[in-house]
Amino acid sequence: xxxxxxxxxxxxxxxxxxxxxxxxILAKGQGKTRAAYLRRVVxxxxxxxxxxxxxxxxxxxxxxxxxxxKMSYEARTGLMVEEAGFIKHDTLEAGCSPDGLVGDDGxxxxxxxxxxxxxxxxxxxxYPSTHKPQIQGCIWLCKRQWWDFCSFSHDMPERLRLYVxxxxxxxxxxxxxxxxxxxxxxxxxxLYQRLTNGSAL
Numbered sequence: 001x002x003x004x005x006x007x008x009x010x011x012x013x014x015x016x017x018x019x020x021x022x023x024x025i026l027a028k029g030q031g032k033t034r035a036a037y038l039r040r041v042v043x044x045x046x047x048x049x050x051x052x053x054x055x056x057x058x059x060x061x062x063x064x065x066x067x068x069x070k071m072s073y074e075a076r077t078g079l080m081v082e083e084a085g086f087i088k089h090d091t092l093e094a095g096c097s098p099d100g101l102v103g104d105d106g107x108x109x110x111x112x113x114x115x116x117x118x119x120x121x122x123x124x125x126x127y128p129s130t131h132k133p134q135i136q137g138c139i140w141l142c143k144r145q146w147w148d149f150c151s152f153s154h155d156m157p158e159r160l161r162l163y164v165x166x167x168x169x170x171x172x173x174x175x176x177x178x179x180x181x182x183x184x185x186x187x188x189x190x191l192y193q194r195l196t197n198g199s200a201l
Contacts, residue, residue: 002085004097012086015045017181019096019137025184026133042191065112069152072162073108081108087142094181096141105145109135110152118153127165135167140174
């Protein structure tokens, strides 16, 4: 297993559709988002190199706080989080990098957020729909039955620091998601072939 963020991990996911970007694949009403991701995956296949992804303070904070969030989750639930590298689909050029696998049937997606976002999530209940493609994608690719959405905000009072909502496998959604990912990958293959054989020039 390659550690997430390592050169080996970056190489494993290079040129593949990843669960963290499934929202872009589903963004049909926002064609530029989907088209940009399509070009990125094709570029990775052409160069054999992972494209640089945008990092901001929120992402850096999440990386820094993730170990504390995992410890808080384990203390709250009594469940242990197993680290995972890049998990690839059996046949499709797609995969995911779970924040953690839990037991034989579950997993965890950990988001480190600022206090206002934490408050919004707690008051709204459930989990933000923007994370559905990624979470159901992880459930699909890891062959799991549930996934705990965990929102962690270090600056909040202790009892509000961790919010956990269990997301159950949605087979109907996964069937639709898998179909959309396959269509996307077919488009990647088509464009890659055009560029490599010169027909796009």
